[in-house]
Amino acid sequence: MITIALASNKGGCAKTTTACAVAADLALDGLRACILDCDPNQHAAAFGRRAQLTGFTVVPNVGEENIIGEIRNARSGCDFLILDLPGVASRLTILGIGKAAFVVVPCQQSAPDLRDALRTNHQIDETGDIGNRTIGRALLWTRVPSGFESRVAKQIRTDGEARMPAFAASLMERTAYKEMLLTGVPPRVSEPDSAAAANVQAIKTELLNRLATLDAAARNEAHA
Numbered sequence: 001m002i003t004i005a006l007a008s009n010k011g012g013c014a015k016t017t018t019a020c021a022v023a024a025d026l027a028l029d030g031l032r033a034c035i036l037d038c039d040p041n042q043h044a045a046a047f048g049r050r051a052q053l054t055g056f057t058v059v060p061n062v063g064e065e066n067i068i069g070e071i072r073n074a075r076s077g078c079d080f081l082i083l084d085l086p087g088v089a090s091r092l093t094i095l096g097i098g099k100a101a102f103v104v105v106p107c108q109q110s111a112p113d114l115r116d117a118l119r120t121n122h123q124i125d126e127t128g129d130i131g132n133r134t135i136g137r138a139l140l141w142t143r144v145p146s147g148f149e150s151r152v153a154k155q156i157r158t159d160g161e162a163r164m165p166a167f168a169a170s171l172m173e174r175t176a177y178k179e180m181l182l183t184g185v186p187p188r189v190s191e192p193d194s195a196a197a198a199n200v201q202a203i204k205t206e207l208l209n210r211l212a213t214l215d216a217a218a219r220n221e222a223h224a
């Protein structure tokens with residue numbers, strides 16, 4: 001099992017959307033993907049109740065008192081454990097980041113959002129320091145409008161990518177993702193040939209490639 005955290009000190013940056021889309025896509029590949037819903041808003045848990053996908057589960061109501069135990073419980077039953085963390089820095093986010101082999105930091109292309117994402121990046125560094133390890137992470141630009149990139153968006157992307165690693169693929173702004181959370185049906189099932197389905201697959205593939213570059217120690221330490 002490999003543990004991936006979705007973390008940002010910013011609400012609404014698409015942590016839950018990314019967690020649900022990527023986990024569902026992994027399940028559609030025949031892998032066992034489990035989300036721990038660590039946000040009191042419980043939106044991933046609501047998606048989990050609607051989604052009827054083999055190999056996909058969501059554990060609801062995960063907080064600082066039970067996250068470590070739930071990670072341990074999940075170990076035997078899943079290939080990918082995805083921690084959907086709340087949008088505030090807290091002991092819970094530190095515990096989640098501390099148990100992750102890799103952290104995805106979703107961020108919209110706006111200056112306040114980037115500042116919050118960079119704070120999260122710093123928090124990942126500090127959490128890694130506690131365990132004497134470097135925690136892999138990458139910024140994921142989210143809710144990116146299709147069409148040309150504005151000058152402001154480009155400036156923010158350049159700033160962000162100078163400060164921390166970033167995914168080449170971005171999560172585009174698409175109604176299909178809102179529909180997915182509403183219906184429990186991911187775009188790859190509802191519209192297999194859609195741009196939204198291809199977008200999720202590109203992000204998932206890049207994530208898998210990044211996980212493959214982690215050395216065994218980084219993986220093992222995260223699971224110890």
Ligand SMILES: Nc1ncnc2c1ncn2[C@@H]1O[C@H](COP(=O)(O)OP(=O)(O)O)[C@@H](O)[C@H]1O
Nearest residue numbers: 011012013014015016017143172173174177178
């Ligand atoms: N790529 C996207 N395209 C369209 N709507 C999105 C996208 N990502 C997120 N949203 C919408 O933005 C809101 C916040 O997203 P969510 O994933 O819940 O963020 P977070 O978990 O970071 O708080 C939700 O209403 C969601 O449907």
Ligand SMILES: [Mg+2]
Nearest residue numbers: 015016039043
């Ligand atoms: Mg959320």
